[in-house]
Amino acid sequence: VQLVESGGGLVQAGGSLRLSCAASGLTFNDVGIGWVRQFVGAEREGASCISNRDGSTYYSDSAKGRFTISSDAAKNTVHLQMNDLKPEDTAVYYCVASVYGCSAVRDLYGMDWGKGTLVTVSS
Numbered sequence: 001v002q003l004v005e006s007g008g009g010l011v012q013a014g015g016s017l018r019l020s021c022a023a024s025g026l027t028f029n030d031v032g033i034g035w036v037r038q039f040v041g042a043e044r045e046g047a048s049c050i051s052n053r054d055g056s057t058y059y060s061d062s063a064k065g066r067f068t069i070s071s072d073a074a075k076n077t078v079h080l081q082m083n084d085l086k087p088e089d090t091a092v093y094y095c096v097a098s099v100y101g102c103s104a105v106r107d108l109y110g111m112d113w114g115k116g117t118l119v120t121v122s123s
Contacts, residue, residue: 001112003095008117019080021095032101037091049102092116
């Protein structure tokens with residue numbers, strides 16, 4: 001399984017970023033794909049996920065209302081649109097995939113991981 005992230009960077013508070021994850025080596029329509037973020041203090045959070053089986057989505061409480069996840073099956077790519085970014089969103093964002101679906105992303109188990117992309121939000 002290979003998950004390649006792109007789109008991280010530095011943005012001011014209130015700004016937007018769009019992360020992308022290109023997936024290969026898996027059955028795209030049979031997995032949940034999402035984003036786990038690791039904060040500076042090393043705490044991890046399953047921020048968002050989309051199930052390619054049924055299209056259902058998951059967002060953490062902190063992401064809800066500001067982040068939108070979408071899936072492009074034709075390109076085996078998942079996007080995370082992040083709006084109204086806050087300094088507390090600063091983290092390394094890892095693309096993850098799991099045959100166990102989005103519950104695995106929420107509870108942080110049974111996932112394949114990308115290498116991560118850094119998102120820094122300045123105040």
